[in-house]
Amino acid sequence: MPPKKRREKPSEPWQPLVERFGLDGDETQLLARLWGEEKLTVGDHAALLEPRGRLRRHALAHVSSEHGEIAPPLRTDALQLAPGIFRPESLAISVARVDAKDESHPPSPRAIQVVRGDLPSANPRVASLDGCTRREAYGLAVALARFAARPVLFADGEALAAQRVSWTLVAALRREADLLGAALVIAQAGALGERWRALAAAPPAAPLHPPLVVLIGARDLAAVDGLETISITLPVPAIAPAPEKPAAREDGFDQIRQQAVRDAERALAGLRPQTARPSPPASAAAPAPSSPPAPSSPPAQASEPAPQNAAPIKRSKKGEMYFGAGGLAAQQPAAAPTPAGAPATEAAGGDNPNELARISTTSPDASVRIDAINKLAAFRSPAAVAALRANVRSEHAGVRAAAERAMAELFGPEWNRMRPVPKPVQPPRSDD
Numbered sequence: 001m002p003p004k005k006r007r008e009k010p011s012e013p014w015q016p017l018v019e020r021f022g023l024d025g026d027e028t029q030l031l032a033r034l035w036g037e038e039k040l041t042v043g044d045h046a047a048l049l050e051p052r053g054r055l056r057r058h059a060l061a062h063v064s065s066e067h068g069e070i071a072p073p074l075r076t077d078a079l080q081l082a083p084g085i086f087r088p089e090s091l092a093i094s095v096a097r098v099d100a101k102d103e104s105h106p107p108s109p110r111a112i113q114v115v116r117g118d119l120p121s122a123n124p125r126v127a128s129l130d131g132c133t134r135r136e137a138y139g140l141a142v143a144l145a146r147f148a149a150r151p152v153l154f155a156d157g158e159a160l161a162a163q164r165v166s167w168t169l170v171a172a173l174r175r176e177a178d179l180l181g182a183a184l185v186i187a188q189a190g191a192l193g194e195r196w197r198a199l200a201a202a203p204p205a206a207p208l209h210p211p212l213v214v215l216i217g218a219r220d221l222a223a224v225d226g227l228e229t230i231s232i233t234l235p236v237p238a239i240a241p242a243p244e245k246p247a248a249r250e251d252g253f254d255q256i257r258q259q260a261v262r263d264a265e266r267a268l269a270g271l272r273p274q275t276a277r278p279s280p281p282a283s284a285a286a287p288a289p290s291s292p293p294a295p296s297s298p299p300a301q302a303s304e305p306a307p308q309n310a311a312p313i314k315r316s317k318k319g320e321m322y323f324g325a326g327g328l329a330a331q332q333p334a335a336a337p338t339p340a341g342a343p344a345t346e347a348a349g350g351d352n353p354n355e356l357a358r359i360s361t362t363s364p365d366a367s368v369r370i371d372a373i374n375k376l377a378a379f380r381s382p383a384a385v386a387a388l389r390a391n392v393r394s395e396h397a398g399v400r401a402a403a404e405r406a407m408a409e410l411f412g413p414e415w416n417r418m419r420p421v422p423k424p425v426q427p428p429r430s431d432d
């Protein structure tokens with residue numbers, strides 16, 4: 001008969017804790033008693049329950065003392081098993097295991113850069129990370145799970161602070177990370193205050209991976225025993241420079257006058273009557289042989305279009321007052337003038353300033369009024385000046401521009417500039 005196989009005795013549930021944290025015989029015996037949910041007091045075990053002892057440093061035993069959680073134990077203090085062993089999600093509602101395949105919170109490029117470049121280390125490390133927003137914190141944990149090839153535990157420091165978690169519970173987070181060989185990421189770690197030191201416990205005796213604790217938004221880290229401290233700032237994302245705009249330049253007075261002429265020609269092209277030219281009589285159809293032919297007027301040249309890459313010419317404030325906003329390059333080319341031979345409704349008035357003044361203010365034809373205004377620029381009589389001032393306020397752009405040119409020729413380019421009038425000074429009263 002084959003020999004019977006010897007049944008192996010099942011290992012105790014606390015045995016992984018003994019192996020991971022290197023507990024000795026007395027510590028293992030006390031842990032076994034606490035595992036059985038016995039209500040104990042510190043009693044003779046005070047030497048095993050010092051704040052730097054393995055049972056309290058790794059959050060395996062919890063001492064309820066009136067002097068605080070990290071005070072030396074008294075014999076009468078209550079003793080119990082620490083919470084959440086092998087159950088990290090039960091410690092707080094904000095604690096979660098990070099899935100490397102989580103696509104709902106993809107890591108940002110700068111978080112991936114830090115995970116690949118600065119965080120990896122063969123030594124136990126506590127890292128303080130600045131410049132990481134709340135939205136990027138979980139994405140950084142996902143990047144750590146993807147590229148570091150190890151489990152990751154994530155917790156929100158503000159949520160832990162809102163629950164008023166104890167020192168022992170914060171230390172239990174680090175204990176669970178050591179049991180899993182996981183990196184521990186704490187977002188908004190500054191809300192924990194000095195309880196962050198519970199996360200900076202010394203490494204266990206037999207770690208699966210070098211301990212890594214990432215504190216996002218924490219204060220400056222002081223030196224801790226057995227762990228390397230490092231401060232990292234996420235790189236600022238690069239911003240593409242804005243395209244340079246061509247510098248605008250203001251036009252001069254000569255350009256404003258040229259624009260006024262073009263505006264007037266366009267206005268006259270739409271208002272000048274387009275009547276049919278009467279055919280000459282048969283007797284006058286053929287010109288006399290002795291008379292030379294009348295010279296034909298040269299065709300109006302179209303304004304050259306503005307180049308595409310030229311800088312826009314900005315009108316001055318005075319130019320915008322009379323001709324509207326916009327640059328000279330944006331204007332359309334001037335319309336072709338009216339063909340020669342269109343009859344005028346009135347004569348230009350000869351060289352009589354009074355007759356020219358009357359025509360410039362009463363004629364219904366804008367072209368006749370402009371012709372009369374141009375001739376009035378040679379006279380400085382009261383009637384001529386009054387007619388020009390009346391046409392400066394005309395609603396017709398061409399008439400208004402011609403009157404302004406005539407006033408500038410008579411009184412200079414600053415004819416319409418207001419000059420301050422000094423305040424009259426009252427002479428002192430005399431005694432007479």
